[in-house]
Amino acid sequence: MRKVSIEIPETLYRRLEALAGRIGADSVYELVVDLLREGVSRLEEDLDAGHELSEEEVSRIRERLRSLGYLD
Amino acid sequence: MVSRPHGGRLVKRVLPRDRMEDILRDSRGLPQLDVDDTIYRDLENIGYGVYSPLTGFLDSVELESVLYTMRLSNDLPWTIPIVLDIDEEARRSIGIGDTVLLMYGGQPVGLLMVEEVYRYDKGLYAEKVFKTTDPAHPGVARVMSMGDYLVGGSVEYIPMVRDGYEDYFLTPRETRVLFRERGWETVVAFQTRNVPHLGHEYVQKTALTFVDGLFINPVIGRKKRGDFRDEVILEAYKTLINRFYPRGSVVMSIVRYAMRYAGPREAIHHAIMRKNFGATHFIVGRDHAGVGNYYGRYEAQEIFSEFPDLGITPLFFREFFYCRGCGGMSNEKICPHDRDLRIYISGTKIRESLSRGIVPPGEMMRREVAETILSFDNPFVD
Numbered sequence: 001m002r003k004v005s006i007e008i009p010e011t012l013y014r015r016l017e018a019l020a021g022r023i024g025a026d027s028v029y030e031l032v033v034d035l036l037r038e039g040v041s042r043l044e045e046d047l048d049a050g051h052e053l054s055e056e057e058v059s060r061i062r063e064r065l066r067s068l069g070y071l072d
Numbered sequence: 073m074v075s076r077p078h079g080g081r082l083v084k085r086v087l088p089r090d091r092m093e094d095i096l097r098d099s100r101g102l103p104q105l106d107v108d109d110t111i112y113r114d115l116e117n118i119g120y121g122v123y124s125p126l127t128g129f130l131d132s133v134e135l136e137s138v139l140y141t142m143r144l145s146n147d148l149p150w151t152i153p154i155v156l157d158i159d160e161e162a163r164r165s166i167g168i169g170d171t172v173l174l175m176y177g178g179q180p181v182g183l184l185m186v187e188e189v190y191r192y193d194k195g196l197y198a199e200k201v202f203k204t205t206d207p208a209h210p211g212v213a214r215v216m217s218m219g220d221y222l223v224g225g226s227v228e229y230i231p232m233v234r235d236g237y238e239d240y241f242l243t244p245r246e247t248r249v250l251f252r253e254r255g256w257e258t259v260v261a262f263q264t265r266n267v268p269h270l271g272h273e274y275v276q277k278t279a280l281t282f283v284d285g286l287f288i289n290p291v292i293g294r295k296k297r298g299d300f301r302d303e304v305i306l307e308a309y310k311t312l313i314n315r316f317y318p319r320g321s322v323v324m325s326i327v328r329y330a331m332r333y334a335g336p337r338e339a340i341h342h343a344i345m346r347k348n349f350g351a352t353h354f355i356v357g358r359d360h361a362g363v364g365n366y367y368g369r370y371e372a373q374e375i376f377s378e379f380p381d382l383g384i385t386p387l388f389f390r391e392f393f394y395c396r397g398c399g400g401m402s403n404e405k406i407c408p409h410d411r412d413l414r415i416y417i418s419g420t421k422i423r424e425s426l427s428r429g430i431v432p433p434g435e436m437m438r439r440e441v442a443e444t445i446l447s448f449d450n451p452f453v454d
């Protein structure tokens with residue numbers, strides 16, 4: 001295991017604490033690790049699915065940027 | 073990598089062209105609402121994802137969360153309420169579940185799916201957002217003149233109104249592609265409502281020294297009498313960039329937005345908007361987004377400590393001035409000399425000089441920039 005320390009907003013911490021109590025997680029720590037695991041998988045899926053822009057959209061944008069002189 | 077959009081996804085709520093014609097043909101049956109300048113510009117910013125993750129105007133739960141915690145109910149930082157107000161008469165003409173056609177200057181500008189109509193406390197709103205209920209504060213004055221109800225619901229923007237600045241506007245999708253094409257990993261954004269003087273130039277160049285690209289993002293919108301006209305600001309910047317900035321390190325494009333003058337809260341909002349454009353850093357100067365003496369000189373910088381999770385790095389600057397002791401441009405953090413050796417840059421003096429057709433002192437503004445401004449018959453808003 002690797003130990004990291006991060007700053008999170010007070011409001012979020014309080015919600016995590018309350019949530020940990022409600023779902024019976026042993027600690028905020030355990031809940032955070034679960035949530036991170038879930039979040040990381042979701043982001044990886046998004047990236048794999050090429051969620052952002054299609055090739056066609058990108059080339060249309062490139063063309064506009066060129067016509068306006070933003071790109072050579 | 074440029075910044076991830078705020079909340080993770082870049083929102084797009086723009087009515088597709090093929091649907092636009094159908095909607096407009098059938099729109100006669102829809103209830104209509106006239107929106108003001110502020111809301112119209114908010115609508116565009118929701119549409120193109122400048123306000124990601126917002127997909128519409130805040131409902132009562134989100135408004136309360138923003139007012140009390142400066143965050144959306146999912147905990148994401150959000151400091152300025154994006155709301156649509158209506159009066160009693162309009163309230164009677166719309167119902168929950170309706171699709172409403174939003175009109176601006178007699179033209180359709182958006183569709184609103186009505187999810188909630190609710191009352192709100194203007195005094196509380198003003199106190200929380202502006203830290204004052206003084207009606208002399210322009211942001212407070214607007215809130216006090218708003219209708220008594222707010223409408224929450226998602227929107228689709230109809231890009232129909234033209235203002236002549238279309239070629240200066242890039243959407244967040246476009247700036248993101250542009251930054252990537254230029255190979256920029258780090259981008260610092262600068263927000264402005266003014267013509268550039270030497271102080272602005274030094275702030276920008278100091279920041280640019282440490283990142284790959286500079287994104288100058290003038291706010292186009294309603295101005296006060298005596299302000300520089302939008303086209304003057306753009307031309308002045310073009311001169312500065314073409315003559316004095318390294319080609320390929322700068323992008324200038326506009327954003328249409330109505331200032332709230334909410335000081336610290338608005339500084340966070342400005343940073344979020346630039347994060348959505350793809351910027352990784354954001355310049356915050358003295359009295360950012362302030363007005364009068366409502367906020368402390370550096371309050372808009374201090375508030376960032378409450379948002380370690382903002383996702384864009386603020387760069388705090390002190391005012392630049394010319395110092396005869398230093399022999400060049402300097403600022404309080406790096407200059408050891410007495411005040412009487414310094415020439416402070418005064419926006420008022422620059423304006424005064426230009427309004428008499430005179431080029432301001434070279435320690436305040438570049439001659440080339442001043443001459444560009446003076447090439448306009450009247451550079452000021454009447």
Ligand SMILES: [Zn+2]
Pocket residue numbers: 395396397398399402407408409
């Ligand atoms: Zn000095």
